Amino acid sequence: MHLETSLRLCRLADRAGCADTREPYLISDPKLHHGYDRLRRLRYLGRAARVPDSLYTIENIARITEELIEEAATKNVRYVEVRVGGRRGFTLLGVRGMLQAVAEGRRRGARSTGVASSTILTVVRERGPEEALELVEAAASCEECGVAGLDISGDEANFPPALFARACNAARDAGWGITIHAGEFSGPASIWTAIYQLGANRIGHGFRAVEDPELVDYLSTHGIPLELCPTSNLRLGIVRSWREHPLRTLFDHGVHVTLNSDDPILLGATLSDEFEAAQREQGFQDADLERMTGYAANGAFHRDVALAAVGTPAATP
Numbered sequence: 001m002h003l004e005t006s007l008r009l010c011r012l013a014d015r016a017g018c019a020d021t022r023e024p025y026l027i028s029d030p031k032l033h034h035g036y037d038r039l040r041r042l043r044y045l046g047r048a049a050r051v052p053d054s055l056y057t058i059e060n061i062a063r064i065t066e067e068l069i070e071e072a073a074t075k076n077v078r079y080v081e082v083r084v085g086g087r088r089g090f091t092l093l094g095v096r097g098m099l100q101a102v103a104e105g106r107r108r109g110a111r112s113t114g115v116a117s118s119t120i121l122t123v124v125r126e127r128g129p130e131e132a133l134e135l136v137e138a139a140a141s142c143e144e145c146g147v148a149g150l151d152i153s154g155d156e157a158n159f160p161p162a163l164f165a166r167a168c169n170a171a172r173d174a175g176w177g178i179t180i181h182a183g184e185f186s187g188p189a190s191i192w193t194a195i196y197q198l199g200a201n202r203i204g205h206g207f208r209a210v211e212d213p214e215l216v217d218y219l220s221t222h223g224i225p226l227e228l229c230p231t232s233n234l235r236l237g238i239v240r241s242w243r244e245h246p247l248r249t250l251f252d253h254g255v256h257v258t259l260n261s262d263d264p265i266l267l268g269a270t271l272s273d274e275f276e277a278a279q280r281e282q283g284f285q286d287a288d289l290e291r292m293t294g295y296a297a298n299g300a301f302h303r304d305v306a307l308a309a310v311g312t313p314a315a316t317p
């Protein structure tokens with residue numbers, strides 16, 4: 001899941017009235033758009049001008065991360081990978097400052113709830129390959145930052161994977177796992193290139209793999225996990241209904257599908273809701289959901305920690 005820094009800070013500051021100062025912004029209604037265009041507008045509306053720089057403190061970042069862990073604990077989650085990518089945090093606190101604050105929040109969360117966690121550094125495509133490489137190098141040189149993986153997100157259609165090969169190589173050199181948002185706003189080609197050009201260990205979303213039978217076979221044979229977020233796809237208007245989501249088809253073809261909450265506050269998703277909907281809308285049994293949880297733990301970037309936390313035997317790698 002994404003940390004959603006500004007939304008969580010805003011919620012933190014709600015206690016000081018931040019949320020009610022929303023001005024009308026001159027952007028079109030998110031509902032008139034779909035896919036990444038809608039996501040961008042939702043994010044903008046959710047944060048623009050409402051979170052003053054002064055809220056970006058080490059203590060606040062640690063606090064919102066701890067809250068994320070506490071909320072996960074209420075859903076019986078045992079291991080979380082927190083994606084951190086907000087540019088303002090990196091700019092205002094420095095890459096190290098931001099990531100160390102997140103690590104501190106994760107430690108506090110682990111102490112109070114027992115939920116284990118890792119950090120994934122998220123790089124946004126449209127900010128370009130140089131910034132991506134700089135972020136990775138800064139984070140990789142900071143052991144206390146506790147980063148376990150790199151994620152490439154953002155505008156899939158206009159920023160092809162090859163641009164980020166250097167950032168991914170640096171991440172691999174640091175011993176991180178690599179997950180690429182692909183096959184969400186673009187088709188199967190984006191997933192193929194994420195695997196071949198960037199060496200993705202996992203695919204963020206990736207549901208559009210279903211359009212290419214050869215890719216479905218490849219994912220299944222190589223056990224490459226897909227981080228599916230059906231509610232997110234529905235809310236962004238890229239899948240028509242839960243029932244029509246390719247989760248079922250991909251699962252039946254042996255793809256290592258996992259369920260995820262993506263941007264929980266922005267898109268109103270929780271992991272429990274995803275599991276419930278999977279049972280209700282697509283007839284998954286408890287054993288199927290256990291299998292997905294096994295895929296998730298097995299694909300985790302701190303695999304041993306995740307497997308121990310979940311207490312599930314490893315799925316076939």
Ligand SMILES: [Zn+2]
Nearest residue numbers: 153181204262
């Ligand atoms: Zn995402």
